Amino acid sequence: MGQHILPGNPPLAVTLRQSARARRISLRVSGLDGKVTLTIPRGVREGEALDFAREKEAWLRTQLSQRAAPILVGEGVSLPVDGIPRRIVMAGGRTVRLTGDEVLVGGAPDTAGARLQAWLKQRARGRLAAASDVYAAELGVRFDRLTLRDTRSRWGSCSARGGLMYSWRLVLAPPEVLDYVAAHEVAHLREMNHSPAFWSVVAQLCPGYEAPRRWLRENGAALHRYRFGN
Template identity: 65%
Template sequence: MGQHHLPGNPPIPLILRRSAQARRISLRVSSLDGRVTLTLPRRVPEHEALAFAAEKESWLRRHLARQEAPVAVAPGTTLPVEGKPRQIVARPQRGIRLFADQVEVPDRAPATRLAAWLRELARDRLSEACDRHAAALGLPYSRITLRDTRSRWGSCTEAGALMFSWRLIMAPPEILDYVAAHEVAHLAEMNHSPAFWAVVNRLYGDYAPARAWLRSDGNALHRYRFTD
């Protein structure tokens, strides 16, 4: 197990992972950082898995070529806030101010402070949306937490705890609202049955465009790196 490379120009690093649950060999290319994970069942030899990866070399290189480069958030960077591109401008100030086409940030630790501000803005927007949808549904949720999740935009537990990715604040408002409605709908239906989607439709309306946006554009929100 561990790190291997698929030969070529350039070589492709592979992370081999053995899984007791896996029934077949599989390849996964991370949409966030381009890491390639080769998963194999418990009793499959490594050489067999590496041969499988070699057969998929053309597919792997096509996917890796489409990866978007990470964006370091800094003064001068253009960052989407509520779906609108805003240029980051550093000022000798303490707070953060949002304008139509730019966001002013402190000139000390601008990326760290901007990330904290975006989390709070996300909390405000998501709390408002969840309150509205929960009231329409007639079912309360217990709490809202925000994380920087990579595999999902939101979740709902049996106890009614809602979790969201704070990066939703970079998406258009209707996308954030859809994810809020989606998770609130789980308060009534803890599944993805037709009954669940009927609740989503009742709370939000036609959700197909929002789901399509998340599939086509959602991953781009993860490429922004907030480090000073």
């Protein structure tokens, strides 16, 4: 339905979305990028919904002001790798190395972010491929291919053709969280739904999956704060 600007300092951009399933007008502030969405049920006038948004302007501004600022990755910054905070240190050579509580990044400082991101993606691919292989073998199923993306709306997906997709940022989370997402997507190779049968398969592959699933709900958005300069 487009976008509306609420005047003020600063002006607030509100995306309008009509929904036949919504029962009431609602406002949502994305924890990932701060996008404000006004959902309008069918039969409700746009003007009425905008009045609702204006009434909630103070709440909106409070929510936006409390969002954590992005973190530009560079020397001295603490970055979680496998869920453990690691300090980024510039070092000799051109490779990236993990040593205890530090990530040593070789090369020029102005390209450190790009090299570190490439290293993280490679690490994520190895971990996710290994976990997916193990879970697929346990179920006796096969996946067609594995791709990595920097998705904001989901941590993974499974296509009808058996293609697995994961967010490479899972390598920033604790290993058990990465394993849970791999189990979740591989389980879709058996059950392409979220039925009780599906969750039974997830529990078979990843006993105690509720804890890492809860970790993602509570902490996953913070993994998108890190910016690598590209």
